[in-house]
Amino acid sequence: MNRLSPFNVVSLTLGFVFLYVPMLILVIYSFNASKLVTVWAGFSTKWYGELLSNDAFLDAAWVTLRVAVISSTIATVLGTMAAYVLVRGGRFFGRTLFSGMIYAPLVMPEVITGLSLLLLFIGVGLDRGVLTIVLAHTTFSMCFVSVVVSSRLVTFDRSLEEAALDLGASALQAFRLVTLPIIAPAVISGWLLAFTLSLDDLVIASFTSGPSATTLPMKIWSSVRLGVSPEINALSTILIGLVTIGVIAASIGSKHAALRAKRDEQAAARAQ
């Protein structure tokens, strides 16, 4: 089907213009000298300077980073376990409930997840702060990790694991030496997904954080409610830049890995 009609070309072009122009405008106007975000008054990087000397933003960024690293790491461990149980666990009591609890948070409105966790934390008397945000983020992102990892586990050739077990490996050794290296790309992308979800979350963090912990999205939220600000444009540009670099690096990395795997395969075929 490699025939792009003019209609195809137009819909792709307009679609990508729609997706990218808003972000492009944001990036361009973060270098605007004027405080008025819609009037261009010459190139300047002063908003970046102001952003970096704003302690409230830096504190919030630090809280966000800590929460994201801790919660995505725990979520990756729990999510991988959950995926393994779902794909390989066979039948056990309450399996349907378990898979329901894995899939439901993916589509649950954030206001409900946030509200219910807050009411739980109040109910058990847990002080709200970094810990409660970490618990909340771990809970919803482990479900995303589990979906990503289980989609890899489903396509995984089980006889490799069985061969390791036949050759005398313990179940744990078989997992560590055979299964984990094969599902590693999915585990890593699960971690990245959990990390970005945590960095990005506003609603659940607003419900579950206390006065001692303000995350970056909460800080951004309180200032964008008052309208467009050049400092937020500068911050957005930094975040967009980091994500773009990350995604491009990851896609180049996976392309190299795929090429290497293909070369290895060909070498193995020749050796036979």
Next chain:
Amino acid sequence: MRRAVLIAVPYVWLLALFLIPFAVVFKISLSDIALAIPPYTPTAKDGIWAMLSQLDFENFVFLTEDDLYWKAYLSSLQIAFISTVLTLLVGYPMAYAMARAPEQWRATLLMLVILPFWTSFLIRVYAWVGILSGEGFLNQFLLWIGIIDAPLTILNTNTAVYIGIVYTYLPFMILPIYSALDRLDGSLIEAAEDLGCSRLKAFWLVTIPLSRNGIIAGCFLVFIPALGEFVIPSLLGGSGTLMIGKVLFEEFFSNRDWPVASAVAVILLLILIIPIVLFQRNEQRQAEAEQ
């Protein structure tokens, strides 16, 4: 033994931090507001039986009496529905063109669709504030090319909310449709054309039905989160934009009426159960079809 631990750890975590919280919400939705901490009564300290006997459906009765809530639920359904249709109209042609693009472009096109998804949701919504405002870029552009004489009011209306939802959820629509179209066997369309179908008719009779699962999955992935959306209506919508996520947030943080906020959440959950179950059935059917 080891298997039991493997199952128990994620299981208990989800029970404690996903399922039990819903039970708490349900219980509080049956409680009364109190001037204390926590701001509702009764609590478990009053003894389990005393607590159970004091619970009632008063908050739910209140929700039916005040038409703000009905209007908010209905208008959320309407906004989510219209936005889903608009997202489909924008997303399908893109997914279709991507599936027809030369093989070597597809990975790049796919990455271009996924990249915004990794970028902060809040920032992507915020980008539209500067575009849609009275002296924003859209109005400046339209005035400059001479389509309009006076700036349009778009920000703080439902139109801005539609634009915001279509913009932020577009990747969720494109990806499942693309993956359905990508698997589609091109010879089926050639066969339809050989048998005398026009291209449009072949598209309508072959391509659309065969990408049905992708369309359904994409629509649910947009509709379900859009229904409870809070950030988009708060930032782009106006005072007239009623969406239940926003009502719940304000009920909780501004009015501090926790029991009513909980009752609002319980009803939203009941409304959502239908599309969620339909969505899971669709996914299951697709998974079975692949095996």
